[in-house]
Amino acid sequence: MTDDIAYWFSYLTNGKHLTWYASFQFTIFAALMGGALAVVFGLLGATLKNSRFLPLRLIGTFYSSIVRGVPDVLFFLFFPLAFEQGVEWLVASQICSPEAIAAQTAAWPPCKEANWFLGTTEYLILASVSLGLVYGAFATNVIHGALRSVPNGQLEAARAFGMSPGQVLWRIQIRQMWVYALPGLSNVWMLIVKATSLLSLLQIADIVLWADRLGAPNFLPAVGLVHEDWRWRYYLVLFVFYILVTWLSERAFEAIMRRAGKGILSEARV
């Protein structure tokens, strides 16, 4: 019995498994960073949508409807690739000599010097930004609605005190809107958490990729424990992990809602 426990303990703490546990940091980082950026882009989008200047309003509406109109995975893949190409194009226009361009045989980049190698860190940041952009479009709608739910009397009172439009926006409207935005933002957060499972599509060695590697059947005793195809067990662990994260987030949002809803009429706390 104790032998068994020791055996499984040593299996679950071998180097590969420790790397797997360490790779949770990528998922958590992407979720937190993506969530923060989604709120930033959401605020930006909602401000644009509320703008009195028509072109800005169009940009805001266009952003929130087009990004939500295509699958998240499409934009999630497209943005990092397009950004990388854009930077390479910019660099190429500065440093590429005509000879280097003539010597280049591949379709991209224009010359070898302009090649930008992206490692895990760069891809992780780009992935977080693209999560923020995609779900910022959802947050734009949520915040846009919440901004309009702020009681008009409060804004009028602020204007009567002589606040400028910017002050009314930042000191009253945005501070008061969180209670109305929280239920929607909690939905957006759940979507972001679930979208972090896509990180492996951008060559990040995240939890999904490691689950695949660890569970793959092994027939060589030299490599480690000989076992058949155990991938489904590892995916089951991830399945449970995501359910737990969802559960925890729900509890956390409930607590925040209770706190934020203090002193506000109960209809805001749905």
Added chain:
Amino acid sequence: MQAFLNDLALMSQAVLFNIYFAAASIPIGFVLAVFLALGKASPNPIINRLTRGYIYAFRGSPLFIQFFMFYSLALSLNIAVWKPLGISGFVLHPLFMGPLVLVLNTAAYTGEIFYGALRAVPRGEVEAARAYGMSRSQQFRRVVWPNLIRLAWPAYTNEVVFLFHATAIVYFALPVVGAQADLMITAKTLFERDYNAFLHFSVAALYFLAVSLVVFFLFGLVYQRLMRHMPAPPRMRFRPKWMR
């Protein structure tokens, strides 16, 4: 321009796979979701707990993981179960596995929508039906269901569009068999050939947008028909709120 038209032509084949995945999973998921919603509202503690747990688990975890999990489960059962039965090629085929997992996933989301609608069915109408002496099945068919489907239809439309968007990740989790590539795989393959991200991904996005609009239009027609007894036929809002 020529490249754009080429892409349009190439992807018109690919979009059929996305449509197939969605079309194959929506009807089955719909039926399953009705049972899930009834189960979640059921007073029987076992059925109630089970359906609640199912809906929570499938709504609380990423579809991407669900694909991997069910596919690897099917793979590990291959030698013991599918091979002896001689259906290994069928079960492990993405055209079967894809809809299977999509059904399980969309049934959970749709079940939650239907459950919400079920709770919103006016209590007085159900009581009136009971007072008329209708049996439980009669109550459901004549009173609860017509109310439920009208209440749930706009949200259900969103869910269908979301499911169609979710078909984009099917082939990222399952193996691509031969030339059976969907929009995303086609866009990615074309991108890897000439590195023109803007062209290929935009064409794929256009297809997704186009099909989503068609779905909205068709479901809007159904909604108008469902609501034909209302004095002013409510039009389905064309501004989608695609929130799961």
